[in-house]
Amino acid sequence: MSKASEVKSGNILRFNGELVSVEEYIHRTPGNLRAFYQARMRNVRTGKLVEYRFRTDEEVEIARVETSDYQYLYDDGEFFVVMDNNTYEQFNIPKGLFGDTARFLKEGMNVIIAFESDEPIMAQAPTTVELEITYTEPAVKGDTSTNALKTATVETGVEIRVPLFINQGDKVKVDTRTGDYIERVK
Numbered sequence: 001m002s003k004a005s006e007v008k009s010g011n012i013l014r015f016n017g018e019l020v021s022v023e024e025y026i027h028r029t030p031g032n033l034r035a036f037y038q039a040r041m042r043n044v045r046t047g048k049l050v051e052y053r054f055r056t057d058e059e060v061e062i063a064r065v066e067t068s069d070y071q072y073l074y075d076d077g078e079f080f081v082v083m084d085n086n087t088y089e090q091f092n093i094p095k096g097l098f099g100d101t102a103r104f105l106k107e108g109m110n111v112i113i114a115f116e117s118d119e120p121i122m123a124q125a126p127t128t129v130e131l132e133i134t135y136t137e138p139a140v141k142g143d144t145s146t147n148a149l150k151t152a153t154v155e156t157g158v159e160i161r162v163p164l165f166i167n168q169g170d171k172v173k174v175d176t177r178t179g180d181y182i183e184r185v186k
Contacts, residue, residue, distance in 0.1 A: 004054035
């Protein structure tokens with residue numbers, strides 16, 4: 001157990017029996033009242049936002065979270081199978097932990113996973129990935145106006161918007177958070 005004054009933004013706490021991630025943690029001293037800490041926390045499982053005021057001497061439990069790099073191996077129904085790069089041990093990670101970025105995962109890609117006592121609580125794909133275009137309509141000459149985009153399918157099966165000069169077989173860099181095209185890779 002730790003004091004509320006030792007908590008920082010980014011910590012994972014066990015709060016009311018649930019794991020929460022501290023997004024914002026502010027020390028307040030209003031006028032002639034006692035000081036307190038205003039915390040905005042997000043539940044790791046449900047994503048629900050929780051606000052709470054901690055007294056400065058209140059006891060809190062900071063969860064011990066281990067974060068490490070893993071290699072994505074394959075899709076297994078409701079789970080992604082990943083391998084620890086050091087011990088070669090394999091783990092099943094629920095797809096929901098990756099959120100929207102899961103659609104850009106490619107076999108062999110490195111991902112970051114946080115465990116709290118042998119239970120995965122957070123998973124993060126790389127912010128940018130290089131993917132090959134498997135299908136796109138050919139551009140018609142003279143069909144260009146400023147920043148014209150067309151639909152293209154990448155090797156993971158996701159459709160993204162790319163500029164007209166991108167052809168089938170080209171490799172492109174994609175932002176996994178938004179699904180936006182960034183650049184063509186040589």
